[in-house]
Every structure is written in C-alpha cells, then in structure tokens.
Amino acid sequence: MPTPKSPDKMQTGIPEFDLILRGGLPRERLHLLEGSPGTGKTTIAMQFLIQGRDDVGEKGLYVSLSESTSELAASAASHGWSLDGIEVFELVPLEAQLDRQQSILYPAEIELGETMRLVMDRIQALDPDRVVIDSLSELRLLAQDQLRYRRQILALKQFLQERRCTTLVLDDLTNRDGSKDLHSLMHTVISLEQVERSYGAARRRLRIAKMRGATYQSGWHDFAITSGAVLVFPSLIAEEHKTEFEAGEVSSGVKSLDELTGSGLARGTTTMLVGPSGVGKSSLALQYVAEAVRRGEYAAYFSFDETFATLLQRSTALGIDIAEALKEGKLGWERANPSRLSPGEFVWQVRRGVEDRKARVVVIDSLNSYLSTMPEEQALTLQMHELLTYLNNQGVVTILILAQQGIVGDVQNPVDLSFMSDAVVLMRFFEAYGEVRKAISVVKKRSGVHELSIREFRLFPEGMQVGPRLMDFHGILTGVPSYSGSPDPLLRDMTEAN
Numbered sequence: 001m002p003t004p005k006s007p008d009k010m011q012t013g014i015p016e017f018d019l020i021l022r023g024g025l026p027r028e029r030l031h032l033l034e035g036s037p038g039t040g041k042t043t044i045a046m047q048f049l050i051q052g053r054d055d056v057g058e059k060g061l062y063v064s065l066s067e068s069t070s071e072l073a074a075s076a077a078s079h080g081w082s083l084d085g086i087e088v089f090e091l092v093p094l095e096a097q098l099d100r101q102q103s104i105l106y107p108a109e110i111e112l113g114e115t116m117r118l119v120m121d122r123i124q125a126l127d128p129d130r131v132v133i134d135s136l137s138e139l140r141l142l143a144q145d146q147l148r149y150r151r152q153i154l155a156l157k158q159f160l161q162e163r164r165c166t167t168l169v170l171d172d173l174t175n176r177d178g179s180k181d182l183h184s185l186m187h188t189v190i191s192l193e194q195v196e197r198s199y200g201a202a203r204r205r206l207r208i209a210k211m212r213g214a215t216y217q218s219g220w221h222d223f224a225i226t227s228g229a230v231l232v233f234p235s236l237i238a239e240e241h242k243t244e245f246e247a248g249e250v251s252s253g254v255k256s257l258d259e260l261t262g263s264g265l266a267r268g269t270t271t272m273l274v275g276p277s278g279v280g281k282s283s284l285a286l287q288y289v290a291e292a293v294r295r296g297e298y299a300a301y302f303s304f305d306e307t308f309a310t311l312l313q314r315s316t317a318l319g320i321d322i323a324e325a326l327k328e329g330k331l332g333w334e335r336a337n338p339s340r341l342s343p344g345e346f347v348w349q350v351r352r353g354v355e356d357r358k359a360r361v362v363v364i365d366s367l368n369s370y371l372s373t374m375p376e377e378q379a380l381t382l383q384m385h386e387l388l389t390y391l392n393n394q395g396v397v398t399i400l401i402l403a404q405q406g407i408v409g410d411v412q413n414p415v416d417l418s419f420m421s422d423a424v425v426l427m428r429f430f431e432a433y434g435e436v437r438k439a440i441s442v443v444k445k446r447s448g449v450h451e452l453s454i455r456e457f458r459l460f461p462e463g464m465q466v467g468p469r470l471m472d473f474h475g476i477l478t479g480v481p482s483y484s485g486s487p488d489p490l491l492r493d494m495t496e497a498n
C-alpha cells in the first residue's frame with residue numbers, strides 16, 4: 001500500500017506507521033515517543049535514522065543518555081541493521097561507566113545546563129537532519145527543579161528548530177510522577193504500550209495522542225517487533241473502504257449444495273459454518289475455495305487450527321489440488337498462531353489478501369481460535385464486526401467456521417455470533433440404521449430464499465456429495481438426531497452403488 005508522500009513530512013522507515021501519520025512526521029519539529037522500558041522506542045528511533053541515511057541521505061544523530069554506543073550497535077545488529085554513518089553521542093552518567101574510557105565523563109552532580117551545552121555543541125558541529133534524544137527521563141533526573149528543566153528543554157527545542165532538525169525525543173516514563181511532562185512543548189505525542197498476556201507473545205500497541213495541525217489516524221494500533229522489522233498494523237475503519245462490486249451468487253460446484261443454499265453464497269455476505277469437530281466444516285469451505293480458483297478468482301484461507309499438510313490431505317481427498325493453486329498464486333494460505341498474533345495483525349493480513357491480491361473468497365478457520373487471540377478483550381467482537389463489514393463492503397464471500405464444543409450429545413455453541421453473519425449453515429452428525437452420517441441444513445439466510453430441509457452430505461474421494469432432502473427425523477433439536485425414513489435417499493459409496 002503506498003504511503004502518501006509529502007514534502008513537509010519525514011518518513012519514519014516504517015511504512016504502515018507513516019500511513020497512520022498520514023505521510024510521516026512533520027519536519028523540523030519535536031516529536032515525543034513515550035512508553036515504558038522495552039516498548040520499542042529505541043527500535044523505532046533507530047529505524048527513523050536508518051531510513052534517513054538509506055533512502056534520502058539525511059544525516060542522523062543519536063544522543064544516548066542511557067545506553068552505550070556498543071549496546072545500541074548490538075541491538076541494531078540483532079535486527080541485522082548497521083548504524084554506520086549515524087553519529088552516536090554517548091553521555092552516560094559517571095557511576096554507570098566506571099570501566100569505560102571513550103565516552104565523555106561527567107560527574108553526576110553536573111547540572112543539566114552543562115549536559116545541554118554538550119548536546120547542542122555536538123548538534124552544531126554535526127549539523128544533522130534527524131536527531132534522537134534518548135531519553136528525557138535522564139534529563140529530568142539531572143534537573144534540580146521543574147522550572148529549569150522546562151526552560152532547558154524549551155531552549156533545546158528552539159535551538160533544534162533553528163538548525164532545522166527533526167527530532168524524536170524518547171521518554172521511558174520513569175521519574176515522571178504521573179504528569180504529562182512537556183506534552184505542551186511537543187508537536188506530536190506518540191504513546192507505546194506493551195501488554196503482557198498470561199500465555200503467548202506480549203502485545204504491543206501504539207497511539208498518536210496528539211499531532212498539531214495535521215491529520216492522523218486516531219485510536220490504538222497493534223504493532224510488533226520482529227527480528228529485522230517494526231510492523232505496524234493500522235486499525236480498520238470499514239466505512240473508509242467501500243467499493244462498487246457486482247452482486248451475484250457464487251457456486252460451490254456441487255449442484256445439490258447450491259440448491260440447499262438457494263443458488264449459492266452471495267457476494268458481499270458472510271456465511272457461518274457451524275458444527276462439531278470433524279463434521280466437515282473446513283472441507284466444505286475448501287469446496288468454495290476450489291470453485292473460486294476454478295472460476296479464476298483468488299481465494300484466501302486463514303487457518304488458526306490446521307496445518308497446510310492437513311488441509312492439503314483433506315483437499316486431495318476431495319479431488320481438489322490446493323497445492324498446485326498455491327504454487328501458481330491462485331490461492332493464499334496463511335497460518336495464524338493465536339498465541340502470537342494480535343487481532344490487529346490478523347485484520348491487516350486479511351486486508352492484504354483483499355486489497356493486494358484481490359481475494360474474492362475469504363475463509364477464517366476458525367472463529368473460536370480468532371476470538372482466543374485476546375480472551376481478555378471485549379473489543380474483539382466489535383473488531384470482528386468491523387472486519388466483516390469491511391469484507392462485505394468489498395464484495396467478498398466470507399466464510400467463517402465456528403466449531404461447537406462436543407461431538408455428540410449436548411453440542412454447545414461457544415459464542416453466539418450468528419448475528420454477524422448473513423447465512424448460517426448447520427452441520428451435524430445423525431444416526432441412521434446403526435450408522436453415523438452427516439447432515440447439512442441452512443438455518444438462516446438474510447438474502448434470498450433457501451431450503452428449510454435437511455440433506456445428507458458426505459465426502460467421497462471423487463468429491464463432495466449432497467443428497468436429496470430427508471424427512472422423517474427424530475430429535476432434530478438434539479445433538480444427534482436419528483433418521484427413521486426409507487434408506488433409499490441416503491448416500492451410498494460409489495462402489496456400493498454399482
């Protein structure tokens with residue numbers, strides 16, 4: 001996705017961050033990046049300087065009051081980045097550097113004014129375009145009183161502006177007694193947060209708390225730090241993504257199944273496949289995926305639960321070659337790990353499938369696992385709602401898989417999300433003549449008509465088969481209904497049939 005370029009904005013080296021900032025950070029201003037230790041300030045600041053060096057040949061200066069040059073270089077190296085050509089000015093308090101010789105020593109009681117002078121001298125000498133000051137909390141510690149501290153920072157701000165520097169000031173929020181320290185002096189305030197979870201990777205998110213005279217995307221955005229990159233996932237606003245699309249229904253490629261759903265699944269709608277584990281939900285979804293590929297449309301399958309190998313095996317058993325389609329780029333398969341993935345990242349992946357690859361069919365397998373990406377988060381259903389609205393606005397055929405708990409007996413729905421979907425397909429086991437078989441029925445469809453009947457379905461190596469309507473059920477509302485009608489309409493093996 002292209003980031004709008006603007007002459008008075010400076011790119012940060014993180015494309016999706018620039019998207020939220022509507023082009024980047026305003027030039028020649030002071031921007032605050034605040035967050036507790038470990039939230040990613042240094043990493044983002046390094047990216048900012050590296051982008052300047054590599055993409056536009058701008059000179060960068062990193063003023064470090066807490067970390068040594070070698071510590072910084074090591075953390076850059078852990079990402080495969082080099083700080084060559086970026087000046088690191090190390091000003092570490094005396095007590096912290098007993099065994100270091102290179103850096104400029106100054107006694108702890110030296111006043112803030114002296115430190116500021118050293119910083120300004122270095123800026124004067126180097127004449128950088130981009131400056132990082134890490135961190136404000138160290139300066140706060142040096143200042144004896146609040147007023148002098150504020151005055152010194154104000155002087156620094158003026159000095160930087162005169163020298164036309166664009167500056168990122170980092171603040172790790174220590175020694176701050178809860179005040180919104182110096183926010184009023186800053187052009188932009190960006191907050192970083194890290195939320196530890198009981199299991200899985202920590203969740204990071206960021207928010208632009210203010211940016212003077214410029215638009216930006218408000219609210220929290222998930223982000224991640226991987227080895228080699230900072231990835232920001234702009235939150236989704238469905239209303240901003242409306243497109244014209246041709247209405248119509250897509251076929252499953254199985255005639256009797258299309259009859260059951262009332263000629264197919266409508267574009268721009270969401271269908272939920274509900275049923276116990278092992279009943280064939282993923283296989284049914286694959287059937288629509290395979291048919292999309294056959295029509296020449298791109299389909300994207302997001303799997304939290306199954307490995308590609310399992311899905312491949314299942315598809316081969318259905319007479320569909322998804323490996324071939326994947327290789328030819330007609331199909332997207334993404335494995336999502338619920339203990340590592342944030343909802344924001346997942347939504348971003350789906351958007352890439354739709355906007356970049358033009359996916360017309362999207363499968364989310366399963367909703368249960370998606371919801372478990374953030375068990376403590378109430379906002380998740382709202383976010384899901386936003387995603388589905390977006391997909392519907394894009395004319396995508398969305399298939400959600402919802403696994404019910406229990407296989408037989410009292411089958412339970414873990415969450416009631418049927419209100420979010422336009423159609424609900426119920427799949428379950430039933431008993432007939434001492435055998436367990438599978439039934440499929442459409443229990444809700446918002447657009448158009450559908451059958452109210454129950455049909456049998458079965459996965460044969462030759463493909464999926466859906467039988468004629470079945471009457472004579474007992475216990476339809478129980479976990480496993482039983483069929484007591486004539487055996488004739490039941491599906492039989494091809495071999496048996498001959």
Ligand SMILES: Nc1ncnc2c1ncn2[C@@H]1O[C@H](COP(=O)(O)OP(=O)(O)O)[C@@H](O)[C@H]1O
Binds near residue numbers: 035037078079226
């Ligand atoms: N090479 C790396 N690969 C993946 N994650 C990393 C890597 N290096 C650092 N991190 C993550 O980034 C975080 C440190 O970010 P950093 O920018 O130093 O934070 P801050 O400056 O806000 O204290 C750590 O919590 C760590 O999880």
Ligand SMILES: [Mg+2]
Binds near residue numbers: 038041042043134
């Ligand atoms: Mg840091």
